[in-house]
Structure formats: C-alpha cells, structure tokens
Amino acid sequence: MDSQRSPNETVLITGGGGYFGFRLGCALNLKGFHVVLFDISSPAQTIPEGIKFVHGDIRHLADVEKAFHGNVTCVFHVASYGMSGREQLNRKLIHEVNVRGTDNVLQACQRRGVPRLVYTSTFNVIFGGQVIRNGDESLPYLPLHLHPDHYSRTKSIAEKKVLEANGTALERGKGVLRTCALRPAGIYGPGEQRHLPRIVSYIERGLFKFVYGDPRSLVEFVHVDNLVQAHILASEALRADKGHVASGQPYFISDGRPVNNFEFFRPLVEGLGYTFPPTRLPLGLIYCFAFLTEMVHFILGRLYNFQPFLTRTEVYKTGVTHYCSLEKARKELGYEAQPYDLQEVVEWFEAHGHGRSPDSRISECCVWGGLLGFLLVVAALTWLPPPVILLL
Numbered sequence: 001m002d003s004q005r006s007p008n009e010t011v012l013i014t015g016g017g018g019y020f021g022f023r024l025g026c027a028l029n030l031k032g033f034h035v036v037l038f039d040i041s042s043p044a045q046t047i048p049e050g051i052k053f054v055h056g057d058i059r060h061l062a063d064v065e066k067a068f069h070g071n072v073t074c075v076f077h078v079a080s081y082g083m084s085g086r087e088q089l090n091r092k093l094i095h096e097v098n099v100r101g102t103d104n105v106l107q108a109c110q111r112r113g114v115p116r117l118v119y120t121s122t123f124n125v126i127f128g129g130q131v132i133r134n135g136d137e138s139l140p141y142l143p144l145h146l147h148p149d150h151y152s153r154t155k156s157i158a159e160k161k162v163l164e165a166n167g168t169a170l171e172r173g174k175g176v177l178r179t180c181a182l183r184p185a186g187i188y189g190p191g192e193q194r195h196l197p198r199i200v201s202y203i204e205r206g207l208f209k210f211v212y213g214d215p216r217s218l219v220e221f222v223h224v225d226n227l228v229q230a231h232i233l234a235s236e237a238l239r240a241d242k243g244h245v246a247s248g249q250p251y252f253i254s255d256g257r258p259v260n261n262f263e264f265f266r267p268l269v270e271g272l273g274y275t276f277p278p279t280r281l282p283l284g285l286i287y288c289f290a291f292l293t294e295m296v297h298f299i300l301g302r303l304y305n306f307q308p309f310l311t312r313t314e315v316y317k318t319g320v321t322h323y324c325s326l327e328k329a330r331k332e333l334g335y336e337a338q339p340y341d342l343q344e345v346v347e348w349f350e351a352h353g354h355g356r357s358p359d360s361r362i363s364e365c366c367v368w369g370g371l372l373g374f375l376l377v378v379a380a381l382t383w384l385p386p387p388v389i390l391l392l
C-alpha cells in the first residue's frame with residue numbers, strides 16, 4: 001500500500017482496538033491512509049489524530065456496516081475472540097465472533113463494493129499437536145474435529161470462508177472481491193496485552209517454577225511490526241498491478257527463527273531480574289494437568305470464571321515442535337522479517353513498574369531465611385520433652 005500512489009484510500013480494521021489491529025492502524029495512518037478502527041473495546045492507547053474509532057459489535061451486521069466510511073478500498077479483518085486463557089472456554093461467544101463476525105464482514109464488503117480483504121488467521125488452522133518441521137501452505141487444514149480448542153476450529157472455518165469468497169462479485173457491478181489470509185505465529189512486542197502480562201504475572205507470583213517438554217522442541221513467534229509489514233504487503237499483493245498474486249492465498253508469517261518456547265522467554269525472565277527455572281517436567285504430565293484444569297473450569301466456571309493456569313492448546317502450542325517456511329510469503333509478498341529481540345519488551349515492563357528490585361531480592365532472602373529458621377526451631381522443639389516445652 002504505497003501512500004504516494006493512493007493517499008485518499010480508506011482502510012477499515014476490525015479488531016482495531018486490540019494490540020495488533022491498533023499497531024497496524026497507526027502504521028497505515030503514518031503512510032497517509034484514512035484509517036477506521038472498528039472494535040467493541042476502545043484501544044488501550046490514545047488514538048492518534050487522523051484515525052477514526054467506531055465502536056460496535058462484529059456479531060451485528062448493522063454495526064459492521066456503520067463502520068464503512070468513505071471510500072474503503074481494503075478491510076483488514078483482525079477481530080477475534082477466544083485465543084487464550086479462560087476466553088478459550090466460551091464456545092458460544094467464540095463461534096459468534098469468529099464465524100458469524102466473519103460472515104458479516106464478508107457480506108458488508110460485498111454490499112459496499114470493497115475490493116480487497118486481508119484476514120488475520122493463525123498457524124493453528126493446520127496444527128493440532130502434531131510435529132510440523134518447516135511446513136508450508138500445501139499442508140491440509142487440520143480436520144475440524146481434531147482441534148483441541150474452539151478458537152482454532154472457528155478460525156479455520158473463518159479462514160476457509162474468507163478464501164472461498166475470493167473472486168465473488170461485488171454489488172452494483174463494482175468488480176470482484178479479492179481475499180487472502182495471513183497465518184501468524186505467536187505475536188510479541190512492547191505493550192502486548194494477551195500473553196506477556198500473563199507470563200510476567202506468573203513469574204512475579206512465583207508460579208514460574210518449571211519448564212516442560214523436550215528442550216529441542218521448536219516453535220515460532222512474530223514481532224508485531226513484522227506482522228504489520230506482512231499485512232501491508234498482502235494488501236498490495238491483492239491489487240491488479242501486482243497481478244492479484246495473493247488472491248485466494250494463505251501465507252504463514254513469523255520472524256523465521258524457530259526457537260524453544262521457554263528459551264525465547266529467557267531474556268524476559270532474566271531481564272526482569274528473576275531466575276530461569278532449572279526444573280523440566282514431562283509434556284504429558286502438563287497436558288494431563290491442563291485437561292484437569294479445563295474440566296474444573298467446565299464444572300465451576302459458571303460460579304467463578306477463574307483464569308486456568310494453562311489449557312491443552314497452550315501446552316501444545318508451547319511444547320510441541322511446529323514451525324513453517326516463509327518461502328511463499330517472501331516470493332509472492334516480498335516479506336522479509338526484520339530482526340527483533342525481547343529487549344524492548346523488558347524495557348516496556350520495567351517502565352510499567354515491573355521487575356524485581358535488589359530490595360525485593362533481599363527481602364525475599366529474609367523471608368526464606370526466616371522460614372528456614374522457623375522450621376529449624378519447630379524441628380528442634382519436637383525433640384524436647386513436653387515439660388520443657390511447657391516451661392518455655
């Protein structure tokens with residue numbers, strides 16, 4: 001999307017109040033596009049001048065249509081629900097947002113004559129816990145019944161709907177709709193609100209006491225700005241002057257550096273002053289634990305909607321090797337992942353009051369020292385005869 005070429009275009013971003021959607025909106029705004037963010041929640045940050053925010057629920061077609069302002073030439077459909085934690089267990093809402101919401105977006109594009117739609121999908125559409133090394137886009141979708149979670153299943157249904165809509169006629173003879181889907185790995189970057197604060201809270205509460213799985217298992221991540229770059233390139237690649245090369249196509253998008261999940265987070269743990277846990281547990285044990293947690297949530301969740309420590313999908317996503325080739329994205333979109341690390345994430349958390357201070361380390365030592373002393377005294381007392389204890 002070259003701002004020199006098309007400064008009067010308007011782009012609409014569903015889920016534009018979320019972490020990635022907002023970052024994409026800001027990048028497009030800087031390139032000179034008119035940006036409309038559509039979301040049920042407002043962005044956490046101040047909305048820059050020139051960006052319009054429309055509040056609405058993607059489950060309602062009327063809400064979606066009201067977001068189409070001006071000459072919308074591209075929709076980035078980013079909104080989704082149910083990706084992680086307790087959200088993953090709300091099947092009804094997940095379906096309504098991810099599937100019905102996508103139907104609404106497609107319908108609105110067709111009615112409003114929007115020629116391009118980029119869908120933010122996920123690696124999960126092909127992954128259900130099986131080992132994947134250097135997979136590519138020829139991999140079949142995971143059969144729907146094999147998805148351990150409803151989010152992945154509904155993202156898969158939605159991606160298919162989006163890609164099948166490629167080439168369908170727009171109303172009032174305005175040509176055809178061109179669509180493509182990007183399948184990002186786990187997103188990270190400064191200010192990320194979904195995974196990183198949860199990890200940091202586990203670290204701070206002393207719950208990050210072990211890692212699990214094979215240390216040689218490899219997964220992938222994508223820096224938010226690499227993903228922004230990929231979306232902008234994908235939108236361009238749907239244009240006529242790019243031969244509509246991305247039409248009807250899915251693309252895996254990552255930083256292109258497979259890494260062990262826990263090693264990836266080591267700089268964050270140590271950067272915030274904590275010790276990386278030396279204990280490693282078997283994946284199967286953690287999977288059973290996640291299964292039990294989900295069962296307990298299923299039974300008690302209506303009374304108390306607690307945050308499960310881990311879900312089965314999260315165990316797979318973090319502990320089973322799955323990474324994919326970027327070849328297709330490089331060749332067809334011109335995507336080149338830029339190198340990033342977790343330093344700016346560490347700085348972001350430090351700037352927001354996180355990180356273990358030397359004082360807290362000393363007071364923790366005092367607490368542990370005190371606890372040890374107390375246990376020694378109790379142990380010594382158990383050896384004394386009862387009359388002596390009564391005299392004390």
Ligand SMILES: NC(=O)c1ccc[n+]([C@@H]2O[C@H](COP(=O)([O-])OP(=O)(O)OC[C@H]3O[C@@H](n4cnc5c(N)ncnc54)[C@H](O)[C@@H]3O)[C@@H](O)[C@H]2O)c1
Nearest residue numbers: 015017018019020039040041057058078079080122186187
């Ligand atoms: N975060 C990751 O690691 C990751 C990995 C792979 C794919 N993805 C995909 O990337 C996209 C962006 O992820 P993110 O991390 O920015 O998530 P996010 O949760 O920050 O953003 C999603 C947005 O969708 C909005 N939304 C939910 N229900 C809505 C509704 N009924 N109506 C309107 N808006 C609604 C939310 O309010 C939120 O702002 C999603 O489509 C997600 O499936 C994310």
